[in-house]
């Protein structure tokens with residue numbers, strides 16, 4: 001994320017948004033053509049109406065009636081066709097651009113995760129992905145082409161009016177300028193308000209999402225009243241911002257209507273003054289008045305849209321904030337084949353803090369994990385266990401020191417290659433709304449069904465999967481079958497085993513399992529990972545005991561390292577930790 005938020009003027013915003021239309025330029029030319037045709041056919045229909053009145057005044061209406069009717073019908077049909085064409089093309093382009101935006105936004109989130117989540121709450125991010133992008137429809141479907149139409153159409157009409165009554169042409173030009181000035185005059189306010197409304201909306205969305213995600217806790221912790229108050233406060237704030245925004249919209253709309261009304265009156269007076277005086281036929285009066293009124297029509301329409309530029313550009317800024325966010329780590333390393341590196345891990349004087357103002361979360365950490373070794377990282381809460389894993393996965397880079405795999409600095413490897421080195425089972429297992437078979441196959445996309453089932457058997461997941469209504473074809477995830485924490489963990493373990501990477505990272509992967517399943521899986525992991533290096537964050541005594549070696553952390557430093565027996569004899573960090581934990585109590589009662 002950029003440290004200093006860049007400020008974009010409206011012009012720059014228009015330029016960068018317009019660039020997105022480059023690949024649709026032919027369609028946009030067609031849309032503008034249809035828009036001009038639409039506006040001109042409206043003018044034609046109005047002028048025909050005025051001509052009819054003129055003919056009636058001159059007593060020639062009955063002679064020309066057939067022509068008048070035919071021409072009016074033609075103007076209406078042409079208008080309908082142009083209107084449909086303009087709407088169709090503009091929306092076709094707009095929705096394609098919005099889809100492009102969504103895809104790029106998601107790519108961007110993937111690229112900069114987790115940096116983006118440090119600066120934006122997930123609800124805010126969801127708001128950008130959904131409603132900010134949606135707002136862009138106004139720009140692409142109703143603004144970009146319409147501005148060009150609002151320039152081209154009045155110009156054509158002014159050329160026609162110039163032939164009839166140049167003075168009125170000049171007057172209408174002045175009214176058009178007055179109309180354009182209204183949204184420009186309130187531009188600063190509109191931009192401020194637009195930003196506030198979008199931010200308030202995103203905050204309110206974030207609170208709503210929090211309520212949905214934390215519904216269980218809201219009910220069980222009796223936080224209902226507190227949450228409702230918080231939600232109400234955010235909604236009240238959003239209402240105030242939206243109401244101020246709408247008040248400005250109303251004032252500007254009123255002024256625009258005033259310009260339109262006064263211009264009509266002035267046009268009528270000027271036309272009345274000239275009709276008769278300069279030998280101009282009376283039947284021209286209505287035509288002149290209608291023509292002058294229709295000059296302002298598209299200008300007023302676009303000024304009405306411009307009242308909402310505050311929202312449109314605030315949404316654009318929020319979208320570009322995500323698109324242009326800088327990742328925390330640079331992916332400049334080379335591709336390395338996973339099999340070519342020895343799966344040994346070395347932390348060499350690694351120091352790291354999450355933010356400048358925070359203490360070190362890793363403080364001159366040095367340790368070595370040998371190929372094929374199973375190592376447990378233990379330590380009290382906040383000691384830095386997860387930080388080690390975050391650094392190993394390169395979600396962040398160390399401030400000092402370096403991490404090597406097979407002797408190679410992980411910053412010199414591409415993120416894709418690094419990812420291929422690891423199979424990971426983290427605490428929060430996310431299942432996608434696809435079949436369980438496919439959820440496991442995410443570990444290795446080319447795996448056969450038999451390989452998936454084999455991995456599930458190794459992870460002790462096969463049995464419960466077979467008991468589900470559709471077995472491996474049962475759809476999991478949101479809206480699918482609900483699985484217990486332990487079942488989800490077993491699926492994640494199957495995924496990781498299927499991936500077959502040389503290094504396995506387990507963040508207390510058995511924390512949600514009952515004792516029997518835990519023992520089975522520990523054994524299975526031991527067997528299936530005999531030739532792999534395993535790094536596990538360990539809270540449970542059983543996990544700690546299953547490791548070849550334990551690294552015990554204290555305040556981001558390595559406090560001690562050794563086998564379980566060695567460390568228990570030492571009576572240091574691990575011993576203290578176990579004495580304080582429930583596991584130790586269980587052990588005292590005879591549990592393993």
Ligand SMILES: Nc1ncnc2c1ncn2[C@@H]1O[C@H](COP(=O)(O)OP(=O)(O)OP(=O)(O)O)[C@@H](O)[C@H]1O
Nearest residue numbers: 354355358361379380381382383384385386387388
């Ligand atoms: N994303 C983050 N932003 C800022 N500080 C963080 C972040 N994650 C962890 N920390 C801080 O870094 C320190 C180490 O945290 P870490 O999560 O690595 O500890 P841990 O040993 O894994 O703890 P636990 O067992 O409770 O998960 C703590 O002081 C923690 O508050």
